[in-house]
Amino acid sequence: xxxxxxxxxxxxxxxxSEEESRHxxxxxxxxxxxxxxxxxxxxxxxxxxIIDANPKSCVVEIVELNENYGHRPYRxxxxxxxxxxxxxxxxxxxxxxxxxxDEITPIICDHSERCVLKKERLDKIAVxxxxxxxxxxxxxxxxxxxxxxxxxxxxxxxxxxxxxxGEHRTPLRDAYRPGSNALILIGPEGDFSSNEVxxxxxxxxxxxxxxxxxxxxxxxxxxxxxxxxLSN
Numbered sequence: 001x002x003x004x005x006x007x008x009x010x011x012x013x014x015x016x017s018e019e020e021s022r023h024x025x026x027x028x029x030x031x032x033x034x035x036x037x038x039x040x041x042x043x044x045x046x047x048x049x050i051i052d053a054n055p056k057s058c059v060v061e062i063v064e065l066n067e068n069y070g071h072r073p074y075r076x077x078x079x080x081x082x083x084x085x086x087x088x089x090x091x092x093x094x095x096x097x098x099x100x101x102d103e104i105t106p107i108i109c110d111h112s113e114r115c116v117l118k119k120e121r122l123d124k125i126a127v128x129x130x131x132x133x134x135x136x137x138x139x140x141x142x143x144x145x146x147x148x149x150x151x152x153x154x155x156x157x158x159x160x161x162x163x164x165x166g167e168h169r170t171p172l173r174d175a176y177r178p179g180s181n182a183l184i185l186i187g188p189e190g191d192f193s194s195n196e197v198x199x200x201x202x203x204x205x206x207x208x209x210x211x212x213x214x215x216x217x218x219x220x221x222x223x224x225x226x227x228x229x230l231s232n
Contacts, residue, residue: 002028002036003131005138009040012062014048021058024050036060041130041138045069069136075157075181076228077103079150080221081188084113092218093122097129097139099222100229105142107150111190117144147185147196151203157181160208161200162220163192169209172224178231184208186221 004020016024016038024030032053038046038060045066052059078101083089093104104122108115122141130138158180160172176182185192185200192200201207210223 001134002030003134004036004038005127005131006038006040009038009044009046009062013051014038014046014060014062016058016060018056022055024058025053025055035063037134038062039069039130039136039138041127041136043068043071043136045136066136071137072100072232074179074228074232075102076100076225077105077155077181077183078186078221078225079105079107079145079147079183080186081109081112081147081217082106082114082117082144083217084189086114086117088216088218089117090122090125092221093125093141094129095222096225097126097135098133099225100135101139101225102137103140103142105150106144107147107185108144109147109188110193110196112188113190115144119143147192148199150185151196151200151205155181155183157183159183159200159203159205161185161192161197161205162208162210162224163187163197164214165191169207172208172210172227173231175206175208176228176231182228184224184228186217186224189217 004016006014030050032050034050036048038048046062047064048060048062051061106117119141126139126141210220
């Protein structure tokens with residue numbers, strides 16, 4: 001199954017982007033009559049047939065269309081502080097999308113060591129991971145947001161903040177109710193500040209722990225992503 005991405009699927013005839021066309025025709029050496037699958041990242045999955053194998057603008061005809069392909073009855077929002085090493089954040093985005101995520105928001109915290117990101121780069125990684133894992137939903141990669149701003153936003157579901165220091169934390173496995181929407185905050189290398197933790201708890205976030213080991217930011221974020229998916 002070869003999956004390609006197109007933002008607009010509005011008729012039974014679609015033209016792939018130049019990048020997708022080149023990959024399809026030049027790299028995979030697909031030809032007229034070959035079948036491929038196409039998604040718009042909004043839950044639509046189409047089985048298509050190539051009718052014009054142009055390496056710059058490959059044209060396909062939709063043979064079968066499935067809506068809400070792979071839809072999940074819960075929403076998972078990961079808010080994570082960008083790592084100092086951007087490659088670690090990019091790795092996290094790739095793996096979180098492959099496992100299953102709905103939204104990723106980079107959060108800027110008191111102890112953050114990186115506040116500037118190349119969002120376009122993360123968007124491309126997310127698209128690639130969607131195709132790799134054969135998904136029809138493209139997660140939203142939000143703009144970097146101050147954690148205090150995100151804490152004050154309404155969220156319909158359970159809210160968690162995971163951090164290292166503190167006695168009154170509940171294991172995430174005991175705090176989460178399967179089937180519920182979830183928003184979890186994962187802090188930077190220097191962890192959340194005490195003021196951020198207090199503000200989150202006051203806003204209804206449940207303080208949780210992911211275990212006895214101290215994890216890197218990207219490891220903790222991926223562990224939480226895997227936990228929510230396995231729980232559901």
